[in-house]
Amino acid sequence: MLSSYFGSGSIVTQDGSPSFEAAVSQSVSLLVDSGKVKANYVDEVLESLKVLGPYFVIAPGLALAHAKPSDSVIQPGMALLKLSKPVASGSANDPVSLIFSMCSPNANDHLEMLGEFAELMSTENVMNSLLNASAQSVIAEILFKRRFN
Amino acid sequence: MLIYAVCGAGIGTSVLLKSNAERALALLGIEAEVRAVSIEEARGTNKMAQVVLATPELLDQLAGIPAEVIAINNIFDLAELGEKLKATLS
Numbered sequence: 001m002l003s004s005y006f007g008s009g010s011i012v013t014q015d016g017s018p019s020f021e022a023a024v025s026q027s028v029s030l031l032v033d034s035g036k037v038k039a040n041y042v043d044e045v046l047e048s049l050k051v052l053g054p055y056f057v058i059a060p061g062l063a064l065a066h067a068k069p070s071d072s073v074i075q076p077g078m079a080l081l082k083l084s085k086p087v088a089s090g091s092a093n094d095p096v097s098l099i100f101s102m103c104s105p106n107a108n109d110h111l112e113m114l115g116e117f118a119e120l121m122s123t124e125n126v127m128n129s130l131l132n133a134s135a136q137s138v139i140a141e142i143l144f145k146r147r148f149n
Numbered sequence: 150m151l152i153y154a155v156c157g158a159g160i161g162t163s164v165l166l167k168s169n170a171e172r173a174l175a176l177l178g179i180e181a182e183v184r185a186v187s188i189e190e191a192r193g194t195n196k197m198a199q200v201v202l203a204t205p206e207l208l209d210q211l212a213g214i215p216a217e218v219i220a221i222n223n224i225f226d227l228a229e230l231g232e233k234l235k236a237t238l239s
Contacts, residue, residue: 048157048158051157052157052188052206052207052210053206054206055156055157055162055203055204055206055207056156056157056161056162056204057204057206058162058165058204058223058224058225059222059223059224059225059226060222060223062225064161064162064165066158066160066161066162067158068157068158068159068160068187069158069160091205091206092205092222093222093223102161104160107159107160110160110164111164114161114164114165114168115164115168117165118164118165118168118169118172118224118225119168119172121225122169122172122225122226122227127225
């Protein structure tokens with residue numbers, strides 16, 4: 001179940017963010033807060049963003065921030081920062097308002113989580129419903145109960 | 150046929166890309182093995198795939214590899230994946 005990978009408080013909605021980098025940092029920090037990763041993981045993701053560019057902006061308006069498996073990862077997890085005012089990342093998929101983050105301690109433990117995530121996000125109307133949602137409870141309903149218009 | 154789904158770390162974007170490429174290939178009725186790999190693995194492998202899928206930002210880093218490289222803008226758009234795979238494979 002996708003819900004089992006999100007810690008409590010791991011879906012946050014807010015008005016905006018000073019920059020894409022700040023938004024990524026905040027989203028990954030939610031993984032720190034829920035005990036999925038150690039604080040170092042935030043730096044690892046920001047370093048990856050610096051070196052490789054915004055390649056993890058993988059769909060219009062959506063980023064999936066992550067870094068390689070490392071000692072900083074405690075268990076597979078996901079988090080989401082949703083901005084009402086999207087930010088620019090430099091990707092063709094700009095502007096970005098859904099900043100997901102994820103982590104895995106190795107190359108296997110998160111495959112079920114991402115398989116489910118890919119399947120859900122490819123379902124018609126899910127992306128639009130998420131992009132239009134502003135309440136944390138509405139987003140949780142879409143992600144965990146597949147209730148959307 | 151072997152297809153690589155590539156991302157920087159080989160565990161996030163590439164896994165999503167693999168998952169949806171398999172779905173798109175099934176819809177097209179094309180049989181292929183899709184493997185999620187990191188950029189280093191894609192560049193350093195002896196067994197090169199025929200086709201490599203990646204997000205546009207990584208194309209520069211994949212320049213020169215002996216495979217057909219396809220940029221996917223929206224990983225969750227099965228229609229885009231299907232059309233690009235079909236155009237390359239047929």
